Amino acid sequence: MKQKSSDVPxxxxxxxxxxxxxxxxxxxxxxxxxxxxAQLGSAGSASLTKQQRDALSVxxxxxxxxxxxxxxxxxxxxxxxYRDQQRxxxxxxxxxxxxxxxxxxxxxxxxxxxVGIGDTFNVRIAGNVVNDxxxxxxxxxxxxxxxxxxxVIGHTACGAIKGAIDDVEMGNLTGLLARVKPAITxxxxxxxxxxxxxxxxxAVARANVVFGIETIRRRSPILEELEKKGSIRxxxxxxxxxxxxxxxxxx
Ligand SMILES: [Zn+2]
Numbered sequence: 515m516k517q518k519s520s521d522v523p524x525x526x527x528x529x530x531x532x533x534x535x536x537x538x539x540x541x542x543x544x545x546x547x548x549x550x551x552a553q554l555g556s557a558g559s560a561s562l563t564k565q566q567r568d569a570l571s572v573x574x575x576x577x578x579x580x581x582x583x584x585x586x587x588x589x590x591x592x593x594x595x596y597r598d599q600q601r602x603x604x605x606x607x608x609x610x611x612x613x614x615x616x617x618x619x620x621x622x623x624x625x626x627x628x629v630g631i632g633d634t635f636n637v638r639i640a641g642n643v644v645n646d647x648x649x650x651x652x653x654x655x656x657x658x659x660x661x662x663x664x665x666v667i668g669h670t671a672c673g674a675i676k677g678a679i680d681d682v683e684m685g686n687l688t689g690l691l692a693r694v695k696p697a698i699t700x701x702x703x704x705x706x707x708x709x710x711x712x713x714x715x716x717a718v719a720r721a722n723v724v725f726g727i728e729t730i731r732r733r734s735p736i737l738e739e740l741e742k743k744g745s746i747r748x749x750x751x752x753x754x755x756x757x758x759x760x761x762x763x764x765x
Pocket of ligand 1: 616617619640672673
């Protein structure tokens, strides 16, 4: 798993060293405008090294995800050299975060947060629900591979949320949608509680994100303990399909 420095191209090592040194001298605030330092794909041509990932705090990682989404929605995406990232991560990966998102084709985490290969683990499942296998994946991502942020992200106009509201029953989808039902029960909403009401659908999606966070804490003693120690943080987000904004919630 460990990435050897000898496997990393010279240019990548040099840029990685510059970024790490900048971080080491506490230049975080000043570096906000310095694209050669910024992490999580901001540099575009390089993936995170172990040194860089380990030096980042959970707050910095969340902040970089926010910055990435800002670049996305303002059309200022960095130029990712995916081939370089593919080569430099082939011998090891050091993602800073693990994202649990919906399968919706309009909400791909790497793109809406403008990150590259090797920057984030990604779990995608309809309605961004959490089950035992997903908890296992999150435990691997954090306790084994060292990711520091778990981000559960829902989105507006989610078909899975609408399906759960409508009590859709179809094959294996029935069981999956049942995992959204507790969020429906919890949603505080006055008005038309139908899948035709976009505001209600989005309110349930938001409650579903919060329920997902709580489920992770309740059903994974490993992740709960890591969060209590401050080693990781479990947060949520709501992604607006219309605006491209991913609003971080539950921080
Ligand atoms: Zn969805």
